Amino acid sequence: xxxFTSAFPGCKKxxxxxxxxxxxxGGKYTVYLEAREHYxxxxxxxxxxxxxxxxxxxxxxxxxxxxxxxxxMVLIHQLAREFWFYETKFPINYLGYYFxxxxxxxxxxxxxxxxxxxxxxxxxxxxGFKNISIVPEGINxxxxxxxGEKEKDPTLIFVGRLKKAKLPDHxxxxxxxxxxxxxxxxxxxxxDGYCRKELENMAGDGVIFFGRVKSEKxxxxxxxxxxxxxxxxxxxxxxxxxxxxxxxxxxxxYNVPGLRDSIKNxxxxxxxxxxxxxxEIAIELILDNELREKFYSSALMSAREFNWNNSADxxxxxxxxxx
Numbered sequence: 001x002x003x004f005t006s007a008f009p010g011c012k013k014x015x016x017x018x019x020x021x022x023x024x025x026g027g028k029y030t031v032y033l034e035a036r037e038h039y040x041x042x043x044x045x046x047x048x049x050x051x052x053x054x055x056x057x058x059x060x061x062x063x064x065x066x067x068x069x070x071x072x073m074v075l076i077h078q079l080a081r082e083f084w085f086y087e088t089k090f091p092i093n094y095l096g097y098y099f100x101x102x103x104x105x106x107x108x109x110x111x112x113x114x115x116x117x118x119x120x121x122x123x124x125x126x127x128g129f130k131n132i133s134i135v136p137e138g139i140n141x142x143x144x145x146x147x148g149e150k151e152k153d154p155t156l157i158f159v160g161r162l163k164k165a166k167l168p169d170h171x172x173x174x175x176x177x178x179x180x181x182x183x184x185x186x187x188x189x190x191x192d193g194y195c196r197k198e199l200e201n202m203a204g205d206g207v208i209f210f211g212r213v214k215s216e217k218x219x220x221x222x223x224x225x226x227x228x229x230x231x232x233x234x235x236x237x238x239x240x241x242x243x244x245x246x247x248x249x250x251x252x253x254y255n256v257p258g259l260r261d262s263i264k265n266x267x268x269x270x271x272x273x274x275x276x277x278x279x280e281i282a283i284e285l286i287l288d289n290e291l292r293e294k295f296y297s298s299a300l301m302s303a304r305e306f307n308w309n310n311s312a313d314x315x316x317x318x319x320x321x322x323x
């Protein structure tokens with residue numbers, strides 16, 4: 001098994017990790033050309049059975065150059081869609097949304113695809129994809145055996161990149177409403193990104209920025225929070241929801257693609273439309289001890305079915321069933 005990916009400063013060009021040969025070359029934009037060249041020079045001569053083209057907005061266009069008898073599969077978590085308008089400027093945003101993405105993906109409609117949610121499956125079906133399988137996300141740590149000790153004061157948490165598409169400003173706006181009702185409430189912002197300065201300027205009393213933290217610290221903070229706030233324009237799945245659930249913390253998230261798959265009302269969280277409703281639900285959870293405790297337990301239980309061993313088994317079954 002080999003995995004071709006982009007390089008980064010100080011990386012090894014090639015190494016073995018957990019039995020997988022990792023090859024790194026090219027950067028954010030040039031990795032696609034380097035992958036094509038590497039296939040022509042090396043991979044095409046190594047007798048691989050399957051080539052998995054992982055698409056993160058821009059495909060590798062493997063149908064154009066993989067031609068040595070290998071089967072091709074597509075792995076895609078989500079479509080960009082609204083991201084074009086949040087994360088790119090004119091004219092790229094309009095070209096990406098109305099022209100590039102659909103035309104890129106339509107090169108793959110006859111190729112078996114694997115995705116992580118019903119939301120992305122629907123998006124792909126709408127584009128004409130015919131063979132789509134779902135392999136759920138997993139978490140790479142053990143869920144808590146029982147709900148741990150929570151913060152004494154009502155504490156909400158946002159975890160993610162501080163970028164426009166994640167709508168971290170909506171979490172802060174929602175918290176502002178909560179703070180008006182519950183004076184000792186706190187909001188932890190975990191993560192970093194280009195929006196941080198702007199967010200720090202708009203944040204009021206009770207908002208604490210942790211920046212980027214190690215995984216262990218992230219899980220510790222999640223376990224102590226009363227609920228995780230998950231705004232955003234769309235997700236492939238919303239793994240942060242499952243991670244928080246595994247720490248006994250329910251999610252209050254937007255009713256958008258991906259999050260409506262990972263959040264099951266009213267099992268492991270609640271779906272809302274906008275930051276005002278997010279604030280209303282957060283206040284309700286904070287004030288209702290019995291309801292909150294129920295969500296802690298059900299969130300923890302819901303996360304136990306998600307692990308990479310189960311996901312790997314499903315992935316292997318799909319590969320073995322490839323015609």
